[in-house]
Amino acid sequence: MSATPPDAPPAPGAEGPAPAAPVPTELPPPATPDPTAPEAVDAVAVARLYGEPLFALPQDLYIPPDALRVFLEAFQGPLDLLLYLIRKQNFNILDIPMADVTRQYLKYVEQIRKTNLELAAEYLLMAAMLIEIKSRMLLPPKPSEDGQEPEDPRAELVRRLLEYEQMKLAALRLDELPVMGRDLLRAQVAMEQSLVARLPEVSVDDLRGAWADILRRAKLHQHHRISREQLSVREYMGHLLRRLQGVRYLPFEELFDVSRGTAVVVVTFIAMLELTRERLLEVTQAEAYAPIFVRLAYTPA
Known part of the structure; x- marks a missing residue:
């Protein structure tokens, strides 16, 4: 006798509700575990999506744009950013066009201020200094008491940039030197200890004591020779x-x-x-x- 599935439509000419499906006498076998699913205890999350651990990459390789942000720390501080803007555009470091450099600098600071306010604080301090230098250049210079020409408002900034560039170049030259573990590897040879003759270790104190003993014994064997000189x-x-x-x-x-x-x-x-x-x-x-x-x-x- 065959049973009609519960979702099947009633047979033509049949009246009344469909007969109920028979109750299975045996439980269905458990579902086969997915071999790609990581264990919750020992697995290491490869990423975090909205704060939740992600143990495997999604099959469609889709990550929401606002869930992943990448920051490249290309600059080591405000002076590094200023030096980059000046050298990239071949500006004369002794005659910096403050308007262009300040505009580009503030555009970069605005980008990092949206993501990292603590990092932007140091850059904002330099931005305030650039604006102050630009405002001082727009005002007429104050005559000095000794009659000399007033100092260029950019002089202090130029001095700091030149010193920073020298230190940066020196650091690059030091980084080019070979470093153990990065450029060189220490050769290691495994030797069977039982086949190597173990010699006693001699320290500097042992050598000094042996030399003093030789000198003491040499003094005991000295001979005093008397020669007779014929004088007329x-x-x-x-x-x-x-x-x-x-x-x-x-x-x-x-x-x-x-x-x-x-x-x-x-x-x-x-x-x-x-x-x-x-x-x-x-x-x-x-x-x-x-x-x-x-x-x-x-x-x-």
């Missing part, structure tokens, strides 16, 4: 006579060569005493504690 008194007597020839007198201390050592000085002194005993030299002194002079006791032919 007769030879130095002749040396003194040759030195005093042609000289009226010499100071006593100039006869001794102290650089050759004590032995030579002693032999020279003995040679002088021997020549004095033989009356070949005269040792004279004008008065007590006066300098002592030595001269020949005879006049050579």
